[in-house]
Amino acid sequence: DSGVTQTPKHLITATGQRVTLRCSPRSGDLSVYWYQQSLDQGLQFLIHYYNGEERAKGNILERFSAQQFPDLHSELNLSSLELGDSALYFCASSVAIAGDTGELFFGEGSRLTVL
Amino acid sequence: AQKVTQAQTEISVVEKEDVTLDCVYETRDTTYYLFWYKQPPSGELVFLIRRNSFDEQNEISGRYSWNFQKSTSSFNFTITASQVVDSAVYFCALSEAIGNQFYFGTGTSLTVIP
Numbered sequence: 001d002s003g004v005t006q007t008p009k010h011l012i013t014a015t016g017q018r019v020t021l022r023c024s025p026r027s028g029d030l031s032v033y034w035y036q037q038s039l040d041q042g043l044q045f046l047i048h049y050y051n052g053e054e055r056a057k058g059n060i061l062e063r064f065s066a067q068q069f070p071d072l073h074s075e076l077n078l079s080s081l082e083l084g085d086s087a088l089y090f091c092a093s094s095v096a097i098a099g100d101t102g103e104l105f106f107g108e109g110s111r112l113t114v115l
Numbered sequence: 116a117q118k119v120t121q122a123q124t125e126i127s128v129v130e131k132e133d134v135t136l137d138c139v140y141e142t143r144d145t146t147y148y149l150f151w152y153k154q155p156p157s158g159e160l161v162f163l164i165r166r167n168s169f170d171e172q173n174e175i176s177g178r179y180s181w182n183f184q185k186s187t188s189s190f191n192f193t194i195t196a197s198q199v200v201d202s203a204v205y206f207c208a209l210s211e212a213i214g215n216q217f218y219f220g221t222g223t224s225l226t227v228i229p
Contacts, residue, residue, distance in 0.1 A: 043206065
């Protein structure tokens with residue numbers, strides 16, 4: 001158990017819909033990262049938050065948005081869903097002390113299926 | 116520019132064979148961190164090892180060993196006497212001290228045949 005909690009574990013929805021994925025980082029971790037992994041693909045970095053502030057954006061579509069709340073949990077919102085958005089979405093957290101990047105601890109992922 | 120390269124897309128070995136997974140990285144930072152993660156068929160990503168750029172000592176953990184060579188910018192992972200349970204996708208990653216960003220390789224899919 002990595003200590004990172006993601007909900008829901010599985011989600012099936014239709015094209016055009018909107019979903020929210022939730023992530024609770026490990027206790028004490030200030031950084032939250034979101035990654036997308038499509039079938040047989042590598043990890044695509046979406047976005048990074050540190051202590052409530054957006055730190056970096058990767059290949060995140062405009063239809064996607066995220067935020068990190070004061071209690072450090074994070075949500076990834078996916079809207080106007082398309083078939084190609086079907087993927088495993090990972091959240092990861094790290095301590096991320098300045099100048100010393102701790103390892104990423106990953107949640108079990110949220111598997112999104114868009115029909 | 117790609118920062119982490121895992122040139123081997125897929126590898127198949129017979130059980131009990133040794134196998135080495137290659138990882139080559141690129142960075143201009145003098146302080147950085149290297150990682151290996153395992154993703155078994157069940158899908159979760161499991162942290163295996165973290166190495167900082169100042170520590171070139173090789174590490175051994177049971178059947179797993181890691182060879183870090185700054186001269187060739189490589190951080191290779193060897194599994195000795197492979198087992199079926201080692202079948203997974205293995206990702207190498209780099210993190211630079213500034214910015215706390217992570218760069219993952221595209222992964223190597225290892226299949227261990229019984």
